[in-house]
Amino acid sequence: KQEVTQIPAALSVPEGENLVLNCSFTDSAIYNLQWFRQDPGKGLTSLLLIQSSQREQTSGRLNASLDKSSGRSTLYIAASQPGDSATYLCAVMEYGNKLVFGAGTILRVKS
Amino acid sequence: GAGVSQSPSNKVTEKGKDVELRCDPISGHTALYWYRQSLGQGLEFLIYFQGNSAPDKSGLPSDRFSAERTGGSVSTLTIQRTQQEDSAVYLCASSLMATGYSNQPQHFGDGTRLSIL
Numbered sequence: 701k702q703e704v705t706q707i708p709a710a711l712s713v714p715e716g717e718n719l720v721l722n723c724s725f726t727d728s729a730i731y732n733l734q735w736f737r738q739d740p741g742k743g744l745t746s747l748l749l750i751q752s753s754q755r756e757q758t759s760g761r762l763n764a765s766l767d768k769s770s771g772r773s774t775l776y777i778a779a780s781q782p783g784d785s786a787t788y789l790c791a792v793m794e795y796g797n798k799l800v801f802g803a804g805t806i807l808r809v810k811s
Numbered sequence: 812g813a814g815v816s817q818s819p820s821n822k823v824t825e826k827g828k829d830v831e832l833r834c835d836p837i838s839g840h841t842a843l844y845w846y847r848q849s850l851g852q853g854l855e856f857l858i859y860f861q862g863n864s865a866p867d868k869s870g871l872p873s874d875r876f877s878a879e880r881t882g883g884s885v886s887t888l889t890i891q892r893t894q895q896e897d898s899a900v901y902l903c904a905s906s907l908m909a910t911g912y913s914n915q916p917q918h919f920g921d922g923t924r925l926s927i928l
Contacts, residue, residue, distance in 0.1 A: 732914055743815070743902055743919035751914050789854065796867055797842065799917070801854035 702727045706790055706802035713780055714810050721775040721805045723790030728768050731793040735764050735775050738787045738804070747788075748775070780809045813837065815920035817903050823926045826895060832888040832923045836905030843886050844906075844917060845878055849899035857901075860886065890925075898927045 707722045723733070732751050736744040748757045748764040750773070756765040761778040777784060785808050791799040816835040824830055836843050845857040856870040860880045871877070875893075880886040890897055904917040 734916065736919075741921070743921045744904075744917075746916035746918065749914060749916050791854075796869070797844075797859050797861070798856045798867070798870065799844075799846075799854075800856070803853045 702730075702792060702794055702800045704790060704792060704800050704802035706788075706805050708805060709803065710806040710808075712808045712810065715780060715782060717780050717809075718776070718778050719780055719807075721777070721788050721790075721807070723773040723775070723802055725771045725773075725792050725800075727794075728771055729795070730768065731795070733764075733766050733773050734791050734793065734799070735762075735773075736789040736791065738789060744789060777807075780807075782809050782811045785809050815903055815905055815918055817901075817920035817923050819923055820921065821924045821926075823928065824893060825928050826893060828893055829889065829891045830893055830925065832890075832901050832925070834886045834888070834903030834905075834920060836884065836886070836903070837918055838884075840905035840907055840918075841883070842906045842908060842915075842917075843880055844904045845886070845888050846902045846904065847872075847899045848902055848922070852899075854902070857888070893925075893927045895927045898925055900924050 703726045734749045735747045750757045750766040763776040766773045787804045789804045791801045818833045841862045843860040848854045858878045859867040875891045878888045900922040902922040904919045906917045907915040
């Protein structure tokens with residue numbers, strides 16, 4: 701059974717810092733890996749989707765990498781801002797179009 | 812354009828009652844997914860619809876849970892004889908095509924917060 705783990709569970713940083721969120725998964729047979737953001741009381745917003753054949757994706761200040769063979773992904777956030785404060789979720793897409801989620805990292809960026 | 816819409820946003824009901832949760836996907840999206848988010852379990856897949864194909868119900872936790880999608884658009888998740896452990900946020904998502912085959916991202920609604928007294 702696929703298991704997704706996210707480290708750290710929570711992170712508090714001052715504004716302007718670069719930071720890395722980590723995600724690991726136990727079964728490398730995935731279609732893709734996705735990073736989502738969730739604000740309190742809201743649904744999920746898709747940030748980046750990395751296909752299984754890709755190594756990384758970039759969008760603005762966000763960069764996500766994927767090492768499928770080792771079962772790891774990182775989300776890099778450059779020059780963090782208070783508006784980046786949210787819960788960040790990593791999920792892998794398995795056969796059958798099922799997303800398996802990690803428990804998330806709660807990020808707080810202090811101004 | 813309009814995103815995924817879910818109703819109601821909040822629902823409080825007594826144990827043993829039936830509830831219906833509604834999801835309006837983004838227009839033109841053929842794939843629709845239901846997830847449950849609870850404190851103890853995190854985000855769990857419940858059911859997936861793709862076009863006119865038979866749905867993948869493998870994530871439904873018990874036979875008290877059912878879902879249908881009429882006309883390839885609106886979906887309803889029904890929970891019969893609700894129990895306190897059903898309390899959670901139920902999230903719906905849609906994608907242009909099945910994400911696993913097309914790498915189309917899933918777009919989520921804001922969810923229905925269900926509380927069973």
